[in-house]
Amino acid sequence: xxxxxxxxxxxxxxxxxxxxxxxxxxxxxxxxxWPVPVDAQDVPTSLGTVRVYRAGPGGDxxxxxxxxxxxxxxxWYRHVGPLAERRPVLAVDPLGEPGRSEAxxxxxxxxxxxxxxxxxxxxxxxxxxHLVGSSFGGWAALVAQRRDVESRIAALTLVDxxxxxxxxxxxxxxxxxxxxxxxxPAALRRRAARRLVNGTLLxxxxxxxxxxxxxxxxxxxTPPVLTDAELAAVQVPTRLLLGARSTLHDxxxxxxxxxxxxxxxxxxxxxxxxxxxxxxxxxLVVARVLGDGG
Numbered sequence: 001x002x003x004x005x006x007x008x009x010x011x012x013x014x015x016x017x018x019x020x021x022x023x024x025x026x027x028x029x030x031x032x033x034w035p036v037p038v039d040a041q042d043v044p045t046s047l048g049t050v051r052v053y054r055a056g057p058g059g060d061x062x063x064x065x066x067x068x069x070x071x072x073x074x075x076w077y078r079h080v081g082p083l084a085e086r087r088p089v090l091a092v093d094p095l096g097e098p099g100r101s102e103a104x105x106x107x108x109x110x111x112x113x114x115x116x117x118x119x120x121x122x123x124x125x126x127x128x129x130h131l132v133g134s135s136f137g138g139w140a141a142l143v144a145q146r147r148d149v150e151s152r153i154a155a156l157t158l159v160d161x162x163x164x165x166x167x168x169x170x171x172x173x174x175x176x177x178x179x180x181x182x183x184x185p186a187a188l189r190r191r192a193a194r195r196l197v198n199g200t201l202l203x204x205x206x207x208x209x210x211x212x213x214x215x216x217x218x219x220x221x222t223p224p225v226l227t228d229a230e231l232a233a234v235q236v237p238t239r240l241l242l243g244a245r246s247t248l249h250d251x252x253x254x255x256x257x258x259x260x261x262x263x264x265x266x267x268x269x270x271x272x273x274x275x276x277x278x279x280x281x282x283x284l285v286v287a288r289v290l291g292d293g294g
């Protein structure tokens with residue numbers, strides 16, 4: 001049986017100073033990076049309040065953007081504009097991550113993650129949502145779809161998602177080295193980005209936001225590896241994008257496994273990209289979400 005890390009505390013800031021520092025950096029980044037007008041909404045759920053940004057036309061079929069661990073709605077700033085030209089977009093600050101959402105209870109497992117996400121979809125009137133999740137957000141999208149008894153989720157795009165392999169030393173080393181490289185001068189960061197295959201290191205504003213958020217204590221579950229039966233049970237059209245050089249998993253092996261157990265999925269291994277695939281190939285991600293090419 002898979003052992004799951006189940007947090008007993010909930011995510012939050014270490015103190016008021018840490019909160020002010022992160023939110024000031026967050027607001028600066030919104031002003032500098034956000035490409036289109038948005039309406040901000042704070043949605044109450046049973047596990048906390050979730051900040052959602054709406055862009056694009058109205059409709060009950062939004063593209064819902066879910067960031068990876070340590071990220072928030074700003075992780076998708078390169079994608080929101082082109083997506084909003086054709087679809088309603090909801091960019092979410094995931095509950096338990098550094099941003100303007102506020103957890104009010106522990107999020108212990110996939111059931112809790114699915115609960116707050118499905119409550120948000122219900123609150124905003126989404127009936128045919130297309131969930132787009134990167135890393136932890138991809139796993140969140142999958143667990144929400146599996147518990148979606150009201151069929152609010154119509155499609156999934158999973159961008160180098162968690163839940164397909166156990167977190168190992170290679171990935172943890174990539175995370176640690178990326179954190180250290182974020183503190184380097186710009187020229188050295190660019191070299192580190194190439195060496196580590198980590199496009200996040202080229203994003204100065206997002207890196208500054210990450211540094212400002214070091215007083216945030218993240219308390220979320222470690223995604224367990226999804227079983228073949230769980231993957232086969234996904235009932236909506238699903239597209240899987242994998243970074244060919246991802247350190248999170250062996251992308252070729254993941255692609256082979258999915259082709260075997262969930263043959264209806266569309267699977268693409270993207271050359272010359274790593275786990276930071278959304279930032280390394282934003283145009284491709286947008287095109288695949290909109291169903292263009294691939």
